[in-house]
Amino acid sequence: xxxxxxxxxxxxxxxxxxxxxxxxxxxxxxxxxxxxxxxxxxxxxxxxxxxxxxxxxxxxxxxxxxxxxxxxxxxxxxxxxxxxxxxxxxxxxxxxxxxxxxxxxxxxxxxxxxxxxxx
Amino acid sequence: xxxxxxxxxxxxxxxxxxxxxxxxxxxxxxxxxxxxxxxxxxxxxxxxxxxxxxxxxxxxxxxxxxxxxxxxxxxxxxxxxxxxxxxxxxxxxxxxxxxxxxxxxxxxxxxxxxxxxxxxxxxxxxxxxxxxxxx
Numbered sequence: 001x002x003x004x005x006x007x008x009x010x011x012x013x014x015x016x017x018x019x020x021x022x023x024x025x026x027x028x029x030x031x032x033x034x035x036x037x038x039x040x041x042x043x044x045x046x047x048x049x050x051x052x053x054x055x056x057x058x059x060x061x062x063x064x065x066x067x068x069x070x071x072x073x074x075x076x077x078x079x080x081x082x083x084x085x086x087x088x089x090x091x092x093x094x095x096x097x098x099x100x101x102x103x104x105x106x107x108x109x110x111x112x113x114x115x116x117x118x119x
Numbered sequence: 120x121x122x123x124x125x126x127x128x129x130x131x132x133x134x135x136x137x138x139x140x141x142x143x144x145x146x147x148x149x150x151x152x153x154x155x156x157x158x159x160x161x162x163x164x165x166x167x168x169x170x171x172x173x174x175x176x177x178x179x180x181x182x183x184x185x186x187x188x189x190x191x192x193x194x195x196x197x198x199x200x201x202x203x204x205x206x207x208x209x210x211x212x213x214x215x216x217x218x219x220x221x222x223x224x225x226x227x228x229x230x231x232x233x234x235x236x237x238x239x240x241x242x243x244x245x246x247x248x249x250x251x252x253x254x
Contacts, residue, residue: 090135
């Protein structure tokens, strides 16, 4: 791997980490497209590798948030447990639902929610 | 008020479909409960951790994690996260919410643009990739 290429990868990490820390979102929305379209990685590699990156990133962000009392552990546990059930359902449903249409609907939902937050 | 476990299940379904459940979680917590933007973000981060551990083990066993690539990305993302998280805790709720809103509009727009380029769902796409690799 060339040196400037490695630096470029670190830069992609920096941007995704910034998003994770600032907005509390796993940087998957930054990392996965960056890896598939810029670094030419396969989608399953991009998903797996992005998770491995987001875990330590989210962990350090959680620690900083909790220093400022912005983490409600009880609520997080409730979300994590119900989220796992949902995650299992989602993975199963992916084979049966028209995920392309759902993806578009979700995109429209994000835009509307974003507009509501901005205005 | 929307029940918390319902928000959690929908978040999980969206994550399971690889569409980024964290965005939905924060939006739902802010709009449908009385939780502040900052706490919603903190809860999103913390609730991601246990699920991520399980998912990483599965992906690692399937050989989907490129270790060197991950380490380089982590080197950058840890620095970014420290700056981002400290910045978030210093920002006022209203401003943080606005920045979050702009990010949502950007992500939504990107998802729409991306779905035009690849009209197939992720499942169909993966099946195609699988076929391509066998050839």
